[in-house]
Amino acid sequence: MPASSGAAFKMPHRGRCRRVSMCFDCGELLRLILELSHYPLSTDKVMVVVVARRLVVFGIVSVLAFASTARADASRRATPAMAGRRSGSGQAVVTGSVYVLALGDSTAMWNGNRSYPDLIVSHYQAAVPHLTLVDMACSGETTSSMIAHSLCAPGGSQYQNALSFLRAHAGKIALVTIDIGGNDVVNCIYEANPTTCFVNGLKTMQKNLATIVKGLRAATRSGVPIIGMNYYDPLLGDWLAGPGPTRTLTLNVITGVATLNKDMTQVYAKAFVPVADVATAFQSSDMTHFVASQWGRIPVAVDRACTLLDITCHRGAPEGFGDDPNNAGAVVIARAFEKTIGTLRTPANSTTH
8 A cells, every 4th residue: 555545444353253254355465465565664654554464464364264263163063072062152052961151252262172161161071071161252242242233143142142041051050251341442552542442442341241240140040150351462462563653552552451451350340250360371461571582582471472372473573463362372261260260060950961
């Protein structure tokens, strides 16, 4: 894109698409790549270039992710050993099972059968026989779209589907996990007034999350654990760009993520919902201690982001687009949940066979 055009890109939701129809046309991608390769990197245009280049990578990776996911999903359906252990929101559940219900955004489903809810179920299966995962999470979901106009939920509401499932399987729910709220504010860094966007996004998140957890608690029996989660910082890889506006933005985002997590934790606490401390597990705020890495000596927080998220880190450049955990990151998230859950018990009124 010529510098004189003055055009700026607006980011889609940070959760990557699962359907090719939601991604860019391949010819458009090629055009963008060729134009962006000649874009002048002046300081006042740096954020436009960062956003635009991430947008291109977004489209490419999304198409590849769709193909990979389709193969993985087909493999899971064809594997008898998996039958009865993992069910999607639109699949039939298995008689005699007890359930872990996973709700939220792409964090809970991006890694296929290696996503953190799958790992939690695997961890507790020996203690809770017939434990089955029902994962209703949707990539790109916000607290608003979770309640209505969902990006993937049958009928348009992940929240209402969850309530229906919980009521229909009363006495057979072992655990409910939820991660939601990050997408309410993550795109604010690309807005003309990011502070106003962030403040408004927090207010919306708090209101919607309170509705969601209150409804989930009302639909479950008192002894059913509901566990929320706070967030890691998905933009820490941009610190590697070096001194300048991109690194300054990265440091400001750390404060924003901390505020998001604080406000989110307060909402969960009012509903007596414990929070898995994923931010601490990722050491997302530790910019003081430095470690050796393939990118040189860098802050612990940056190293953890570059090794636990599906971003691509480059010394001297912004990170390649991504904001979800890789397989190693999913393990860290699962362990944070398990630390919060402690001992998981078979529901008292369940009958398994």
